[in-house]
Each structure stands twice: as C-alpha cells, then as structure tokens.
Amino acid sequence: MDQKLRLLWKKETIAFVLLFTLCLWNYKYTDALDQDPYLITDYSRLHPVKVEKVVAGKEKEQLIQLIKEAKRKHLTISIAGQRHSQGGHTYYKDGIVIDMTSYNKILAFDPAKKKITVQAGATWKEIQEKINPYHLSIKTMQSQNIFTVGGSISINAHGRDIRNGSMIKSVESFRLLTAEGKIIQVSRTENADLFPLVLGGFGLYGVILDVTLTLTDDELYRMTTGSVSVDHYTDYFLQQVKGNPKMRMHIARISIAPSNFLQDMYVLNYKQEKSVPFTKYNQLEEREKWIIPSKIGFQINRNFDWGKEVFWKLQRKFIFSQNNKLISRNNVMRSESEFMEYKGIGENDLLQEYFIPVHQFAPFVADMRKVLKGSNVNLLNITVRYVNKDQEATLSYANSDMFALVCLFHVSLDDKGQKAFRGHIQQIIDVAEKYHGTYYLPYAPYPTVKQYQRAYPNYQRFYQKKNQYDPDHLFMNYFYQQYVKESGS
Amino acid sequence: MKIKWLIRSQSIVTLASGMIYPYYLLFLKNLGNSYSKYGLAFAVFTLSSAITSQVLASRLDSRAHEILVLSSIGMMIAMVAFPWVLHFAWVIVLQLLMGICNAMQRTSERVLLADHTTKGDRGKDIGNYHFWTSIASGFAVIVGGYMIDWLTIDVLFYISAVLYGVSAWMIGRNSKTKAKSKLSIEKV
Incomplete structure (x- = not known):
C-alpha cells in the first residue's frame, strides 16, 4: 500500500512539475514586447x-x-x-487614442440618390448589409470589408474595381472635428482646402465624424481566370481587361514559389453578366469558407520553400476552379482574410506596397526579383491590382495609371531582423523609383525620409498645412513624427 | 481505486471544457458589442442549468451513468455547432443546451462520486479527482492557446467535441461493464 501511495505521489509530482515547467516556458516564450x-x-x-x-x-x-x-x-x-x-x-x-469602432451608426441612406452617410467607425461590412437589399454597392474599397470607413479614407485605400476610380472619388463630403474643437463640413466646395489633405491624411487634421459616400449598382459578375507571365501581363491587362468595358474588377497574383519566383501569374477577372437573373445571387455570403485548410496551407507557405511550391499550385488550382462562377459585386467585395491572420510571437506578416506605372510592370518585377533573390527575405504573397491615375489627395500615390503590388513578407520583429529587412525594402523602393513608381504610406516606416520626399512631392504642402490647421500638433502619430515633420522642418 | 474510470472520463471532460472555456469567453464577448449582452448569454445558461437540475433530481440516484453520458453527447453537439453559428439567437440556444448539459454533468458526477466512495474514506479520492482534473485543465488551456494561434478557434471547438465524444464512450463502456457484472452477480 505504501509503495502504491509512493508511486501515486510520484505520478502526481511528475504531472505537476511538467505543467509548472510548461507554464514557465510559456511565460518565457511569450515574454516579448x-x-x-x-x-x-x-x-x-x-x-x-x-x-x-x-x-x-x-x-x-x-x-x-x-x-x-x-x-x-x-x-x-x-x-x-x-x-x-x-x-x-x-x-x-x-x-x-480615440477608438472610433464604436462610433459606427448609419445616419442616412437614400437609395434613389445612391448616397449613404455613416459615422466614421462603421465598417464596409455594415454598409454592405444596409445597402445590399437595395441592389446597391460601394464604389471603391479594399478587397476585404473589415475596415472602418474613416480608416479607409484616411489611408486613401483602393481595391479590385477598375472602373470607379479611387476611393476619394466616391467621397462626397464629411464632417471633421478640428483641433479647435469645431465641427466643420468638408467637401469639394465647402472648406475645400481640407478635402485633399484629410483624405489620405492619416488622421493628422482632425477626427472624421461622418462621411457621405456615393454608391453604385450591385451587379452580377462572371469570374474568368487565366495564366500569364509577368512579361506579358501589361499587354494582357490592357487588351483583355481594361480594353473590355464589361470587365469591372480584376486581381492577379504573382508566384513566389522558388521554381518560378516572380515569373508566373494567374489572373482573376469579374465580367459583367446580364443574361442571368441577378436575384439568385444577391444574398450576402456571411461565412468565410475553407479557413482551416487555407490557414494550414498558408502556414506551410510561410515556413517552407516546398510549401511555397505546393501552396502556389493549390491556390492556382482553386482559382481556376472558380472559372465561370457567378458572383455579385457585393460578394466580391467581402473577400476572405481570416486565413492569413498571424499571431506568432516576435514575428509577424507585414505588408509593403508599390505602385508601378502600367508599362513599367515587367522591368520592375525583374529588378525586384534580383533584389529578393540575393536576400533571405521571406516573401509570402504578391497580389496585383489596378489603380487609376488620381492626384486629388495631397499625398496621392497614383501619379499615372498604375499597378499596385501588395507584398506580404514574413519578418522577425527583433532589432536585427528589422534592420536587415529595412535595407531590403529600401532597395525595392529605389527600384520602384527607377521606374517612376511610388510606395504606399500605411505600412511600417522602412523607407527613408528622402524616399518619402521623392515619392510624395507634395510633402512640403502637407507639412505646412498641418501646421496651419493644427499648430499645437494635437493630432499626432508616428507617421507625422517620422516622415512629415522630418521632411518638412 | 474504485473511481478511476470516473476520474479518467471526467479529466477528459475537463480537458475538453478547459481547452475551450477561456477562449469561448473571448469568442462570446466578440459576438456582442456590450457586456450586458454578454451577461445575458450567461444568464440563460444558469436558467436552463437550474431547471434541469430540478427535473433530474429524482432520477439521479438510479440514472447517473446515463445522464453523464448524455451530458457529454450534448456538449459534443454544442461544440460542433458553435463554429457554424452566425446569429446571436443561436448562441442563446446553444447556451441553453450547455446549461442543460452542465446540470447533467455536475449533478451526476457528484452522485457517482458519492456512490463510489465510502463515508469516512472519501477525502483521498476526491482530492485525487480534483488534482487530475485541474492538471488536465492546465495542459489543455496552454495547448489550446497555441492551437488558436496556429489555426483557428473553430479547430479548438472540434477537438473539444472529439474529447467530449471520447468521454461519453468511456462512461458508456464503464456503465455496460457495471451492468454486466451486476447481472452475473444476480445470476450467481
């Protein structure tokens, strides 16, 4: 009996010590900034x-x-x-920090005039749910619908639509809470000076309270897919996509698989389909599909070179299986995002984005390939979208008709990893600059101040106006500190 | 030890619930914008749990085994259903179901603990029971966190469902063995 008791005691001690050690290890492992x-x-x-x-x-x-x-x-x-x-x-x-996500009411909706006024914390998803029954759709937004309207217009976002212009174009007016504590109406005719500063202004001019957006009709699209090489992509896009008025939306992806690194592409087009009754397809899709297998696939893509090969093949196969599928415009604009979420400790998946003039696409990608081949940078994904020339915003990125290359990198968050990664990103921006391209500002501050100044030639005006409208620098963030102030002063 | 099977099966139940419970709270909080809505989801759980306990009370002495099996099966169903829920009304329905299962599990577990221990000789067994279920919970919650980070909370719901299924099978198997041995004793 005594022996049995001792044995039990041992088992319990072992279990306890094991759990205690696991807790200690977990504490140490997750003890990152x-x-x-x-x-x-x-x-x-x-x-x-x-x-x-x-x-x-x-x-x-x-x-x-x-x-x-x-x-x-x-x-x-x-x-x-x-x-x-x-x-x-x-x-x-x-x-x-003002968290605007709870400031999210829909204030007014006029289906006949195709207009909606929402508080800035409303998400695109909430707007879609409101307007979908009226067969209306948002003109321009990101591919995912999880973002707030205020955030999206503050970064002057763009998406898959190739016909409705930039997001700024769909903004009719907004109310702004200024540094003086006053609420003013801002549009292209009222307080017009502020309009191009606040849109794409990263919250440095005041709190956007509510926004009036113009809407468009929801439509039925037929998905068409295909393969193309990087070298032939521009011709393909101009002839088959831009040149075809029925093509309404477009997205492409460049291979990051080692065997055809930055060479192969597949494309996904959304062509207007009028011969099929729309009513069968206009229910909003509420669930993200295939999250678990996609997430496992993306983990393999993140961690192994062979995984990148496998994931590229599977992804292409999946996209091609969508060929001819019918989908409503609103459902295209609520694309999956959850499978890419990453919460690893001390490392993360970070975006960088480059805007390259349409005719410079192939040489830019070729040079980018050279930069990345000589590095140990872990590139996970590149999608390509089209953005129209739009220079309305003071800090506008589309100085001609351009392709936006959205690159997702897996990076270490420690100083050493960040320093190495910063160098590579600066090299890629140099390449973009060589081809008259620009880069996107909402991402991590890897570019140099000089690169910022060259990509955004209106930087002086942005700085001066900030000091005019907010001389005490009430509205503040790290973008101001690292770029606006550094370049302007 | 007479209650080894009970410790094992209920450790698995604790593993299944401990794995999901802290994350389930976060999951529920994300469904409602207010804490009051979140409170409501839990209030209905206690309501159904309270009513069920009264319904079960008179049956517990004779049917504890079956009730324990049913509670695990009910929880298995709830765990499989959760990832598919899109409306708050369904969360309430599942909370009601889980309240029923909770009452079934808690009451029958206590009856079985009492049945299979002897007055004056319970302390060690009950202490053991608590130890192993707590340890199981500790491991589960740490592993659960990594699982969600690596995959999604849905995976955790499914794993939890499998564990509830295993516990139901373990209790069921034991009650059959018990019934057989009881029958053979009666024959003798």
Whole structure:
C-alpha cells in the first residue's frame, strides 16, 4: 500500500512539475514586447508604447470634450479604427487614442440618390448589409470589408474595381472635428482646402465624424481566370481587361514559389453578366469558407520553400476552379482574410506596397526579383491590382495609371531582423523609383525620409498645412513624427 | 481505486471544457458589442442549468451513468455547432443546451462520486479527482492557446467535441461493464 501511495505521489509530482515547467516556458516564450497587453501597437506589433488612455468614441459631444481635455492637459490625440495600418498611424506615446469602432451608426441612406452617410467607425461590412437589399454597392474599397470607413479614407485605400476610380472619388463630403474643437463640413466646395489633405491624411487634421459616400449598382459578375507571365501581363491587362468595358474588377497574383519566383501569374477577372437573373445571387455570403485548410496551407507557405511550391499550385488550382462562377459585386467585395491572420510571437506578416506605372510592370518585377533573390527575405504573397491615375489627395500615390503590388513578407520583429529587412525594402523602393513608381504610406516606416520626399512631392504642402490647421500638433502619430515633420522642418 | 474510470472520463471532460472555456469567453464577448449582452448569454445558461437540475433530481440516484453520458453527447453537439453559428439567437440556444448539459454533468458526477466512495474514506479520492482534473485543465488551456494561434478557434471547438465524444464512450463502456457484472452477480 505504501509503495502504491509512493508511486501515486510520484505520478502526481511528475504531472505537476511538467505543467509548472510548461507554464514557465510559456511565460518565457511569450515574454516579448509585442505581446505586452498593457502596451498599445497596431497590426504590425512593431513599436508598442504606453498611452495615456484609449477612449471609445460614442457621442459627438464626448469627442469635443476629449479635444478640450487633451488641450488642457497638453496631451496628443491619435485616431484608431481597426488598427490595420502598420506604421504607428493610430497611436502615440503617452497620448490619448480615440477608438472610433464604436462610433459606427448609419445616419442616412437614400437609395434613389445612391448616397449613404455613416459615422466614421462603421465598417464596409455594415454598409454592405444596409445597402445590399437595395441592389446597391460601394464604389471603391479594399478587397476585404473589415475596415472602418474613416480608416479607409484616411489611408486613401483602393481595391479590385477598375472602373470607379479611387476611393476619394466616391467621397462626397464629411464632417471633421478640428483641433479647435469645431465641427466643420468638408467637401469639394465647402472648406475645400481640407478635402485633399484629410483624405489620405492619416488622421493628422482632425477626427472624421461622418462621411457621405456615393454608391453604385450591385451587379452580377462572371469570374474568368487565366495564366500569364509577368512579361506579358501589361499587354494582357490592357487588351483583355481594361480594353473590355464589361470587365469591372480584376486581381492577379504573382508566384513566389522558388521554381518560378516572380515569373508566373494567374489572373482573376469579374465580367459583367446580364443574361442571368441577378436575384439568385444577391444574398450576402456571411461565412468565410475553407479557413482551416487555407490557414494550414498558408502556414506551410510561410515556413517552407516546398510549401511555397505546393501552396502556389493549390491556390492556382482553386482559382481556376472558380472559372465561370457567378458572383455579385457585393460578394466580391467581402473577400476572405481570416486565413492569413498571424499571431506568432516576435514575428509577424507585414505588408509593403508599390505602385508601378502600367508599362513599367515587367522591368520592375525583374529588378525586384534580383533584389529578393540575393536576400533571405521571406516573401509570402504578391497580389496585383489596378489603380487609376488620381492626384486629388495631397499625398496621392497614383501619379499615372498604375499597378499596385501588395507584398506580404514574413519578418522577425527583433532589432536585427528589422534592420536587415529595412535595407531590403529600401532597395525595392529605389527600384520602384527607377521606374517612376511610388510606395504606399500605411505600412511600417522602412523607407527613408528622402524616399518619402521623392515619392510624395507634395510633402512640403502637407507639412505646412498641418501646421496651419493644427499648430499645437494635437493630432499626432508616428507617421507625422517620422516622415512629415522630418521632411518638412 | 474504485473511481478511476470516473476520474479518467471526467479529466477528459475537463480537458475538453478547459481547452475551450477561456477562449469561448473571448469568442462570446466578440459576438456582442456590450457586456450586458454578454451577461445575458450567461444568464440563460444558469436558467436552463437550474431547471434541469430540478427535473433530474429524482432520477439521479438510479440514472447517473446515463445522464453523464448524455451530458457529454450534448456538449459534443454544442461544440460542433458553435463554429457554424452566425446569429446571436443561436448562441442563446446553444447556451441553453450547455446549461442543460452542465446540470447533467455536475449533478451526476457528484452522485457517482458519492456512490463510489465510502463515508469516512472519501477525502483521498476526491482530492485525487480534483488534482487530475485541474492538471488536465492546465495542459489543455496552454495547448489550446497555441492551437488558436496556429489555426483557428473553430479547430479548438472540434477537438473539444472529439474529447467530449471520447468521454461519453468511456462512461458508456464503464456503465455496460457495471451492468454486466451486476447481472452475473444476480445470476450467481
């Protein structure tokens, strides 16, 4: 009996010690700065800091009081939506963060005039749910619908649509809470000076309270797919896609598989289909499909070269299986995102994006290939979208008709990993510049100040106007500190 | 030890619930924008649990085994269903179901614990029971966190469902063995 007791005691001790050791190991393993729940960061998990407080935006009056409080206490204000920007645009050390996601009511909707007014924290998803029964659709937004309207117009986002122009074009007006604590109406005719500064202004000119957007008709699309090489992509796009007025949306993906690295592509087009009754297809798809297998596939893609080969083949096969499928415009604009979510400790998947003039696409990709081949950078995905020339925003990126190459990299968040990665990104931006391209500002601050100045020639005006409208720098973020201030002063 | 099978099967139940429970709370919170809505989801759970306990009370002494099996099967169904829920009303329905299962599990487990232990000689067994179910929970919750990070919370729901299924099978198998041995004793 005594022996049996001793044996049991042993088993229990072993189990306890094992669990205790596992807890210790887990503590050590997760003890990284990017995992600290008391610090604020954004989707990148780079540069976490302590802030004074995070306040959920609820009422107009509350936000005005918040501005007064910040001024009285000499605190800064940063404005956050879903915090998917990756360069510290939504927070600032020791400042107040206004979380606008709870400021999300739909204020007015006029189906006949195809207009909707929403509070800035409303997501595209919420708008889609409201307008879908009226057969209406958003003109321009990102491929995913999880983002807030305020956040999206603050970064001047773009998407798969090739006919409706930039997101700015679909914004008719908005109300802005200024640094003086006043609410003003801003449009192309009222306080017009602020319009191109706030759109694509990263929350540096005030709090966007509500936005009036123009809508378009929801349509039925037939998906068409195909393969093309990087060298022939521009011709393919101009002739088969842009040249065909029935083609409404388009996205392409470049292979990152080692055997045909940055050479092969597949394309996915959405062609207007009028011969089939629309009513059968206009229910919003609520669930993301195949998340678990996609997530496993993407993990393999992230970790192994052979995984990249397998994932590319599977992805292409899946896309080709979609050929001829009918889908509503609204359903195209609620694309999957969950399978790419990544929460690894001390590492992350970060985006960078380059805008390249349509005719410079192939030589740019060839040069980018050379930069990446000589590095150990882990590139996970490149999608290609088309953006029309649009220079309305002061910090506009589309200085001609361009392709946007959205690149997803897997990176280490430690100093050593970041330093190496920064160097490679700067090289790619040099290549983009060589081909008269630009890069996108909502991502991690790897580019140099000089690169920012060259890509955004209106940088002086942006800086001067910021100081005119907000001389005490009430609205503050790391984009201002690292680029706007550095380049302007 | 007379209750080894009970410890094992209920450790698996604790593993299944411990694996999902803390993350389930976060999952529920994300479904509602307010804490009051979140509170409601839990209040209905307690309601159905309370009513079920009263319905079960008179049957517990004779049917504890079957009730324990049913509770695991009910939880298995709830775990499989959760990833497919798209509306809050269904969350309420599943909370009701889980409240029923909770009452079934808690009450029958206690009856079986009492049945299979002797007055004056319970402390060690009950202490053991608590130890192993707690340890199982600890391992489960750590592994569960990594599973969600690596995959999705849906996977955790499915694994939890499998574990509930295994526990139902273990209890069921034991009750059959018990019935057989009881029958052979009666024949003798």
